[in-house]
Every structure is written in structure tokens, then in C-alpha cells.
Amino acid sequence: MIFGEFYSITIDGGVFVNERIPEETVEEIRRKTDIVDIISDFVQLKKQGRNYFGLCPFHGENSPSFSVSPDKQIFHCFGCGAGGNVYTFLMDHDGVTFQEAVLQLGSRTGISVNVEPDKNNRSEQQEDISYKNHLEAHDLLAKFYHHLLLNTSEGQEALEYMYSRGFNEEQLKTFKVGWALPSWDFTAQFLKNKGFDLPSMEQAGLVIKRDDGSYFDRFRGRVMFPIENDRGQVVAFSGRIIQPTSDEPKYLNSPETPLFQKNKLLFNYHRARGSIRREQSVVLYEGFADVISSNEYVGHGIATMGTSISDQHIQMIKRLTNQVILCYDGDQAGVEASYRASKEITAKGLAVKVAVLPGKLDPDDYIQKHGGKAFRQEVIDSSVSLMAFKMRYHRFGKNLQTEDGRINYISAALKEIAFLSGAVEKELYLKQLSDEFDISLESLQAQLNDIAPRFTKTNSDLRKPAVQTAAIPQRRSMLMPAYQTAERRLLAHMMVNEDTAYTVQALLNGAILNKDEHQAILTYLLAFYESGHQADPGAFVQILPDRHLRAFATEVSMMEINPEVGKEELNDYVLEVLKYQKMLKIKEKESEEKEAERRKDYRRAAEIGMEIIKLRKALKR
Ligand SMILES: [Zn+2]
Known part of the structure; x- marks a missing residue:
């Protein structure tokens, strides 16, 4: 694997999180790398038109919905929404950190990477040496404990105990489970003999200092579970007792240390x-x-x-x-x-x-x-x-045999239902409540409207959780309302041309895009240009903070658009965006009108009716 080389740099490099690579280097390496080259190492790609297609490595599929754009240096999967630039690909595919991805491509392109210590963490840099010690000690001990459990007579009883608890050999090996001898200073002596400094080992949480200055083992007579960080390095242990006693905890964890922070x-x-x-x-x-x-x-x-x-x-x-x-x-x-x-x-x-x-x-x-x-x-x-x-949760501790219990439960359930975004889902749960407690759907609906009218009225999809699976692109755009297609087209044009971005900003004149994700991308994009970057989708997706937004951006960027777009076409899209907002306004007014009629406030209803007519006229213009 191509990773062999750089692992040797990073594995003993210690705390990488506190170091950063200059942005210019990140960009230089990205520009000298061809994303098609890199992805071809893992995915069979076939050229179709301007882009390459293949089977997505992130979800199982039989027909290719994974596409790579050599022009934009991005990839996007229309099946699962994965997407980003070459760094994102390596991070997602191989589970490496950003720095590791940059280092790897750096060595591939022959650009040397200067990893600067983060200025905010200068003091931590001096501690790197002791962290490195801590890592080595944990690694050595994990191996040693593991050996004791699996291969020695001292570990026999503990091993039998683990088998009796249902663990098998493979699990013990995969998780490098071990055994710490029931001795006061076995580990302390072991570490000392290997040349480790005991005060430093105390900081690592492995030994504890006595009043007389000597050290004893934190973990004694316990089955040892190594705890690894996100790079697979052992940074702590959890020890489980095999013979329960009254005064010792069942599980004993390493204390929080520079390497082990539970959060x-x-x-x-x-x-x-x-x-x-x-x-x-x-x-x-x-x-x-x-x-x-x-x-x-x-x-x-x-x-x-x-x-x-x-x-x-x-x-x-x-x-x-x-x-x-x-x-x-x-x-x-x-x-x-x-x-x-x-x-x-x-x-x-x-x-x-x-x-x-x-x-x-x-x-x-x-x-x-x-x-x-x-x-x-x-x-x-x-x-x-x-x-x-x-x-189910809201049923806990409520006695549904009593009227109070039932009322409490129903109102808690209605509050949850009010926050649901899908009309079908909402109705399903209302129906469930209605059937169970023999209450009419109408009265439940009325109570629901009282709880949170603003959540029950809008049919926006803002509250929906991120969707993992998307339909194929053609089908999606067919189902998509016109304003959404317009917003996507605007963004696609803005992403490839800085001037277009500012033109659209002026045309929108302060109006915001209707879909949250679209507005977020627009904001990030303008900030990207304002900080002196040029149009470059591959560089732009780098600054997006999460994969959900990145998926949106890469999908939008993969749209086929006319590169010679004129101001008129852009204006048409903007009008479509504004039209939707006006339509929402009309709908809002219509329900206000109904509400006024219900109150028998006919004067107010007539006033609102006039406003609606005005709004409708404006819509046709
Ligand atoms: Zn996919």
C-alpha cells in the first residue's frame, strides 16, 4: 500500500493534532495532483463525456453513480451523497486525517511538507517528547499484557474467565485484550527496566506514587482492555476485575492524561x-x-x-x-x-x-x-x-390507566409530533394516538395546532435530518420544485465564475435562497472569493465544514451548465427564487384570511383578501 512510507513518519510523530500545514502547500499539492489518478487506484473509472464514472467505493451498488470531474477536481456519488476533493476522498476512503492525506500526496507529488507547530500550542510542542514516551509505554504494555493473557500460566485463570463470559479467542486478539498480574510493582519494574522514567509514567496514568517516593502499579489483577485513539495508538487502558470484591470498582480506567481525553x-x-x-x-x-x-x-x-x-x-x-x-x-x-x-x-x-x-x-x-x-x-x-x-419514552413512569397519566402522555406525544416535518409521518402518529385513546383525529389535530402552529404550518424540509441516500440525478431533478432547480443552477454558475457570483449577489439584492443548504453554500462561496481565492470547485469544497454540505456542493457542481451564461438567464433563475417566496407569503395570507373568517372578523378577512390580490398580481409581473 502507498501508506507504508508515511506511516513511518506519523506513527512515532506523536501528537499531530497540534501541528498544521501551511495553506499554500495544501493548495500546491492539490493542484499538482490529478484526482482521477488517485481515485483510479481504488475505483475502475470510465470516461463518459467530460466526467468519469465508476462504482461507488462508499456504498454497495451495481450501476455506477459515482462520478469524478477532472475539470473541477471533485468527486460526487449520486447514490449516497459522498463527495469532495482529493483530500476528502482519501480521508473518507482510508480513514486518514487531513494532515495524513496531505503528507501522502505531498510525497507522491514530490512537494516537501513543512509541518509547522500550531502557534497556539507552542508549549505543547515541548511536551511532545514525553507524549512519545507515553505512547511507547502503552504500546509495549499492551503487547506484554496480551501475551500474559494468551500464552502464560499466570494468565490462565483470567483467560478461562473471559471464555466463560462468552468472549472468544478472535475477539481477544482483535482487541488485544491482556492481563495485568496481581502484583504491586510488576508494571513499574517492567517499565523501569525498559528505560522509562517513572514520574513520566505516573503522568501517563500507568503507575501511582507513594508517600515515600516509590511507585506502584495502577492496574493489578485485572483483565486489560487497551483503549486506542483515532489512529489506532494505545493511549489508555480499562481494567476489569475478575473476582468481584466490595471495595474495588468492576472497571478501572486510566485517568485523563494529555493523550487520553474522554470527550x-x-x-x-x-x-x-x-x-x-x-x-x-x-x-x-x-x-x-x-x-x-x-x-x-x-x-x-x-x-x-x-x-x-x-x-x-x-x-x-x-x-x-x-x-x-x-x-x-x-x-x-x-x-x-x-x-x-x-x-x-x-x-x-x-x-x-x-x-x-x-x-x-x-x-x-x-x-x-x-x-x-x-x-x-x-x-x-x-x-x-x-x-x-x-x-415509548414518554410512556415511561406514566400510569396510562389514570386520566392524568393519559393526558400527560398525549400532550408529550403531541409536542413531539408537532416537530415532525413529514405530513404523512405526522398523520401516522396522530392516527396511532387517536386509535389507542379513542380520541377523534380532529381534536388531536386542533390541539396540535395550538402547541406549535409555526411548525405545523410550514412544509419546509429544514427540520429533516441529513438524507443519506439520494435518487439518481435525472429523477431527482424531475421531482425537484422549480425554485430548487433555479437555486442549484445559480450556485453551479457561481462556483465556476467569480464575476457571476457577484452578479447573482447583486440580483438577489439581499434575498436569501429558500433551501438552507443552498444559502449556506452561497455564503461560504462569497466568503471564499472575498478572501482572495479564485473560482475552483476543488479548492472551494475544502472549506466546507461537514460532509452534508460538501455533498450538496459537489452535486450542484456536477450539473451540466452552459458556461457562457448571460445576465438574463441568471435573472430568470433569481426571479424563480423570489417567486417561491412570494407564493409562500400568499399561502400565509390565505390561512390568515381563513382564520379571520373563522373568528367572524369579516372586515379583517376582506383586508387580507385585498392584500392577496395585490400579491398575486405582483407574482404575474
Ligand atoms: Zn456512493
Whole structure:
């Protein structure tokens, strides 16, 4: 593999996150690289017209919907929405970081990359040497513990215990599970003999200092689970006791250290990347042991390390997929935690499903009882929509036999329904409530309108979670309303020509595009030009913050457009955009008019009627 070379640079390079590569270098390398060349290493591409097509490496498919544009130096899949420039491709395909992708292409193009320490992190640079020590110590210990568990008589009892808990040899090997001897200073002595400095090892969380200045082992007589960072380096351990005692915790984790920060680490992230891409979803557990026990059938599982999900975690997930399947414990605490996590995750634009465990089982219990295959089919693949989960959630702790309980439940459910964007989905759940509690649909609908009239009125798709699968381009544009096609055409023209961008800005005269994503791209694009960049779709997608927007931008950029566009054509598109806004306004007025009539305020209704006529006239102009 082409990665051999640069891995040797980065693996012992320590903390890469604090270093940056100058933007000019990033751009120079990108310009000297042909995206078609790079992608051809992984995908068979055939030229059709100006672009190349092939089978998408990010989702399973039989007919090619993956396209690469040599002119724009971008790729886009019309099937799953993957898209970006050459760096994005390598990051998504091989799960490497941005810096790693740049280094790799740098060595390919013969451009040397100067990695500057980030100015904000100058002090951390001096600590790099000790971090490097910490990494080496963790790596060495993980290997040693693993050897002790699998191959020695000292590890025999622990090994049998692990087998009795349902783990098999393959799982133990994949996750490099090990055994720390029940000794006070075995690890301390081992590290010392290998030349490690014990005060530094204390900082790494491996040993603890006594009052008399001597050091003892943090982990004693525990099954050791190495915790790896997003690059597969061991940065911490979790140790599980095999004979439960009253005064020791079942699991003992490394403390937070410079290398191990719980809010930035997801267990198994490194290993699961490929599966997450293929499955187009990620399974999120509460405990890392669930990841290991389910791994044989659920390769796309990750877990937080005893902490609730953080913004950084969500960012890490977002780099790979937009679909999260929550699989928390089946007890009340687990259900509460799922509800909280779903809020955090959907707030960041990701879609959530919930895998519901029967009874109060946790994933590991379920697998022990029914096996991994049943877990995959009955739990993960049968995960329910977030709405279905919320309806169940609101039943928790409510006595539906009493009137109070029923009212509380119905109003909580209606609040959730009010936030749904699809009319069909809304009706489905209203019908469900109506049937269950024998209340007429009309009165539920009336109550729904009271709760959140502004959410129930608009049919905008702003609230919809990011969509993973898209229809093929032709079909999509046929189904697309005229204003959306117009907005996309405008953006496509703006992306290839800076002057056009400013012309459109002037024509819009402060009006915003109707679709959120389109407006976001427009804003980023103008900022891109204003900071001195020239038109270049491949460079532009680089600055977009998430894959959802990138997918939009690359898809728009792949549209066939007339390069000689005139101001008149642009103006037509802008008029289409404005027309839609006027139509929305008319609809709004119409319902105000009805409302006034219902109140028997005929004077007001007539006034609104006049306004509507005026608006209609303006529309025809
Ligand atoms: Zn695809």
C-alpha cells in the first residue's frame, strides 16, 4: 500500500493534532495532483463525456453513480451523497486525517511538507517528547499484557474467565485484550527496566506514587482492555476485575492524561471506520465491552468511555456518516441516556435511530443469551425510528390507566409530533394516538395546532435530518420544485465564475435562497472569493465544514451548465427564487384570511383578501 512510507513518519510523530500545514502547500499539492489518478487506484473509472464514472467505493451498488470531474477536481456519488476533493476522498476512503492525506500526496507529488507547530500550542510542542514516551509505554504494555493473557500460566485463570463470559479467542486478539498480574510493582519494574522514567509514567496514568517516593502499579489483577485513539495508538487502558470484591470498582480506567481525553475519544473508532462507511451508519454503545462482544456481527460499533456524548464525538462521527443507531442499556437509566443523546446528536444535524433491547438487558447480556447473529438481526437491524422511540419514552413512569397519566402522555406525544416535518409521518402518529385513546383525529389535530402552529404550518424540509441516500440525478431533478432547480443552477454558475457570483449577489439584492443548504453554500462561496481565492470547485469544497454540505456542493457542481451564461438567464433563475417566496407569503395570507373568517372578523378577512390580490398580481409581473 502507498501508506507504508508515511506511516513511518506519523506513527512515532506523536501528537499531530497540534501541528498544521501551511495553506499554500495544501493548495500546491492539490493542484499538482490529478484526482482521477488517485481515485483510479481504488475505483475502475470510465470516461463518459467530460466526467468519469465508476462504482461507488462508499456504498454497495451495481450501476455506477459515482462520478469524478477532472475539470473541477471533485468527486460526487449520486447514490449516497459522498463527495469532495482529493483530500476528502482519501480521508473518507482510508480513514486518514487531513494532515495524513496531505503528507501522502505531498510525497507522491514530490512537494516537501513543512509541518509547522500550531502557534497556539507552542508549549505543547515541548511536551511532545514525553507524549512519545507515553505512547511507547502503552504500546509495549499492551503487547506484554496480551501475551500474559494468551500464552502464560499466570494468565490462565483470567483467560478461562473471559471464555466463560462468552468472549472468544478472535475477539481477544482483535482487541488485544491482556492481563495485568496481581502484583504491586510488576508494571513499574517492567517499565523501569525498559528505560522509562517513572514520574513520566505516573503522568501517563500507568503507575501511582507513594508517600515515600516509590511507585506502584495502577492496574493489578485485572483483565486489560487497551483503549486506542483515532489512529489506532494505545493511549489508555480499562481494567476489569475478575473476582468481584466490595471495595474495588468492576472497571478501572486510566485517568485523563494529555493523550487520553474522554470527550475526544471513541472506543473502536479507528477499527470501525471502514464498516461505518460501508454500512452508512454507526452503532453507538454506552460501554466498550458491548463493542467487543458484538463485533463479529456488528463491525460498525463504537462507544464513549464512561461519559456522555460530546460535541467532539459528534464531529468525529459526522466525518464518516450521518446515521447514528443508539444501542444503550434497556433499563430506565439507559432509556433516559438514549433520549438525551438523541437530542444532542439530532441538534448537530445527524439522524438517529434507536435499537431497543427487550426487558432490561444490556447489549452484552442479550448477546450472551441469544447470540451475536440474533443481536444483529433482532436488535440492530430492527432499530426503530427516533419518533417511535420517543413515543415509548414518554410512556415511561406514566400510569396510562389514570386520566392524568393519559393526558400527560398525549400532550408529550403531541409536542413531539408537532416537530415532525413529514405530513404523512405526522398523520401516522396522530392516527396511532387517536386509535389507542379513542380520541377523534380532529381534536388531536386542533390541539396540535395550538402547541406549535409555526411548525405545523410550514412544509419546509429544514427540520429533516441529513438524507443519506439520494435518487439518481435525472429523477431527482424531475421531482425537484422549480425554485430548487433555479437555486442549484445559480450556485453551479457561481462556483465556476467569480464575476457571476457577484452578479447573482447583486440580483438577489439581499434575498436569501429558500433551501438552507443552498444559502449556506452561497455564503461560504462569497466568503471564499472575498478572501482572495479564485473560482475552483476543488479548492472551494475544502472549506466546507461537514460532509452534508460538501455533498450538496459537489452535486450542484456536477450539473451540466452552459458556461457562457448571460445576465438574463441568471435573472430568470433569481426571479424563480423570489417567486417561491412570494407564493409562500400568499399561502400565509390565505390561512390568515381563513382564520379571520373563522373568528367572524369579516372586515379583517376582506383586508387580507385585498392584500392577496395585490400579491398575486405582483407574482404575474
Ligand atoms: Zn456512493
